[in-house]
Amino acid sequence: MTEPSSGVAKQELQDFLRTADTLTLDDRKLLVQQALVLIEQNYVHLPLKAAMHAVNPVQRLRLLAVRLNRQTAATMGPEWRFHAELSEIFHSVRDLHTNYLLPAPYNGKIAYLPYLIEEYYDGDTRHYMVTRTVQGFSSPGFGPGVEVTHWNGIPIDRAVDINAARFAGSNPAAKHARGLQSLTIRPLRVHVPPDETWVVLTYLGTDGIRRELRESWRVSDNQPPFVDADQVSAAAVAQGLDLGADEIQRGVKMLYVPEAVTPHETLGGAELTAEPAEPGADLPSSMPGFFRARSVVTPSGTFGHIRVFSFGVNDPDAFVREFVRLIGLLPQNGLVVDVRDNGGGHIFASEFLLQTLTPRPILPSPVQFVTTALNLRICKQHQENPTGQIDLTPWCRSMEQALETGAVYSGSFPITPAGGANAIGQRYFGPVVLITNALCYSATDIFAGGFQDHKIGRVLGTDDNTGAGGANVWTHELLKALLELPSPVPDSPYKPLPRQAGMRVAIRRSLRVHDLAGTPVEDLGVVPDVRHQMTREDILHGNADLLARAGELLAAGTARRLDVQVAAVELTLTTRLVDRADVYLDGRPRASVNVTAEVTLVPVPGAGAAHVIRVEGFQGGELVAARTILP
Structure with missing residues (x-):
């Protein structure tokens, strides 16, 4: 096995873990106490999760606090065990918005094996195949196209299910997708390190011979995000993001397509074209980290295809302008908008995009707080937009009334301004198909829900649901800052976390509009209108069958x-x-x-x-x- 240097600094997992045992007992107590604040007083889905999944994270945190109070520095046990337990409590609510973020040296690191595995169907039978290897990695008889049969001696389908049980997935499709994805790549900011030091993969080579490959987990620095979600800003306050998926997407680009990694959100000096895309050709973009636009040839005709990798931008208006520029250069007789694996980002960006595809006015998704004294305090601290970044006035009155009426949730109001969601109007006049999968999450769930609710076009799903993340997410650091502006309060419950640890919480839940008005997105997700099972041809040859199915749907539509x-x-x-x-x-x-x-x-x-x-x-x-x- 060889893997020459490719610009990615890496080390063996077991070597990395020797540097990761620095939390004191007081640090651990503080982390549990702060987790209790977030889950008990901020977490918007707590009533839903307790009912749907029969979990009680508040009581589990209290029990963990009791055990820590009985321990001493000599008896408290290894740090990895504490991280595993606290992470498991957060994972128990099956909410990828609500995370315990591991401290230094885990943050900013990603653990990976030097290959990716994807699944496809042959009839009703599911298969697993290696589709990519890290640049520079090679092993005799191993590479894209080999079929995986066992994982550390466990049949691969069973291994995926076992792995899925460890990670938050709010419906069966999302749970399975997370289980498969995390087999080979895990952001250590969100996930505890793998238990195993190495993995033995059993596979059938392209020559039909069964072989085994043993590879150690590696650890490397990951690419940083564009948005700082801890700072009080319009982008941070409007976040709807699966952080784990976002970290994985950046890690996959770094490891497998480093030429697509960009240091800036927008490449101002990019060489762009005003010429329409040639059949089968890509269009250069000023935002290659967010879009890939091309003209695709299918048996039903030649159509536009635009992949939206993320909504994680600081400037949603620039994001929409680039989207409009790209779709204007694609064929106008039909467009595929492909948001598979998109973990979300700026909710404005996702909802601003909808207007460009429909003549109908866009009704942004309304959101609600859970009514607690702490959430009311935060809202009252930010009435009448005192910081210039956030105005929570609309939610105050209903939360004050809830103290008398006992209402669980506040009134519902949109995060996205209706004016911005309808500022430029329709820009594409052909039929549109949206492609989703179970790794679509958060702002992407909201986008898919809005696409379906406004009857823009057909939703073609490669899974039974989207990831079902229906919320706006705030970090612990952002919550702490919101009670320090415009001037610090003396008795804030939010305390600085040790060693760059972090936490995130779903703070406002989103609801569907129009025919499904009032239906929460969380746990339910968006059910596609048409289901497509990925084929071997799809995962080896550029989604050929998936795009052919999308082409059939577009050919049945009307281009005006x-x-x-x-x-x-x-x-x-x-x-x-x-x-x-x-x-x-x-x-x-x-x-x-x-x-x-x-x-x-x-x-x-x-x-x-x-x-x-x-x-x-x-x-x-x-x-x-x-x-x-x-x-």
């Missing part, structure tokens, strides 16, 4: 057109499959015309001035297209 040219006293409309157009200036109706030709002139005096112009296109009385022209 609504272009608007503005002159001083009239608009020129170029349309397809539109029979009526209504014109609004600054929100007020100005004209309505029947459309009987491809090009229509609409007299609108004053249209050339600094107005917001919105043209709505109808067919058979149904709103089917809309174009917004900004001054």
Whole structure:
């Protein structure tokens, strides 16, 4: 086995662990006490989790605190055992938003084996295959395409189930997906280190010969995130992110596609093109860490395909602008938006994107706090937007009333501003298919729910559900900061955590809108309209069968057109499959015309001035297209 240096600093897991035993008994007591504050007084899903999963994390934390009080520095046991127990308590609620984040030296590190394993189906039979190896790694008879049969002597399907039981997955599909993913890569910020020092993999080579490969776990530094979720900022307050999935995605890029790793959110000097994508070709992006856009050829036709890897940006407006630029250069007869493995990020970014794909107004997902005295205190501390970053005024009144009525949850109000979610309007007029899987989480769950609730297009899922993470997540450090602004309170329950340890908690739960109004996303997720089981062809040859299925759905849809040219006293409309157009200036109706030709002139005096112009296109009385022209 060889693995020459590829720019990634790495060491054996057993060597790394020798440096990781530094927490004192007082440190451990403090961590448990702070976990109790978050779970008992901030955690929005506690009533739901206790009911759905029959768990009591509050009592488990209290028992752990009692045991720690009976211990001494000489009897407290190894640090790894404490981390394992505290992590397991957090994992018991099956919520990837609510985490114990391990202290130094674990934070910023990722443990990995030098290969990735994915699953596919042959009929109803599930198979597991190696799909990638770390750059520079090689072993005779081993590589992409070999089928895995056993993991440390355990049949691989059973090994995935055993591993899945250790990690938070809020529905069976999500649980299984996490179990498979964490077999070969684990961010040590979120997961305790593997129990085994090495793994023996049994596999069938491409020559049909059964072999074994023994490889040790390695540890390396991971790439840092773009968003600092601990600082009081609009991006931090609007986080909806599966941190583990985000860490894994950055780790996978670093290990397997290092050319895709970028140090900045936006590459200002990127060489971009204004030419439409050639069939089968990729488009360069100024945000390669977030998008991959290309034209794909399927048996049903050539369509646009845009992969959205993450919503984890600081600037959601720039994110949407780049998305709009890319889809404008893709084929206009159908678009695949692929959010598989996207762990979420900035909720604004996910909900701002929806408007670009539909003529219908976007109703952002409303969210609720659980009503506790501490959550009310935080909200009252941030009425009338005193920090310039966060305004919790809408939730205050209902939380004050809850002290009298006994309501479990506050009133529900959106995080995402409705104005921003409808600022630029529709930008793509062909049919759209959304591809999801069980690793979609948080802001991506919200995006998928909004896509389905606003009837934008069909949802094509490779799993039975999305990951079902329906919440806004805040870190312990952010909560602590919120009670220190605009001026520190003297009796804050949040204390500094030792050795760069951290915690995160689901603080506000999100709800569906329209036909499913009031339904929580947590644990339920988004059920796809069409289910596709990944095939061998998919995982070895660029999702060939999956994209062919998406192409079939797009070919059955309708590609419309609504272009608007503005002159001083009239608009020129170029349309397809539109029979009526209504014109609004600054929100007020100005004209309505029947459309009987491809090009229509609409007299609108004053249209050339600094107005917001919105043209709505109808067919058979149904709103089917809309174009917004900004001054």
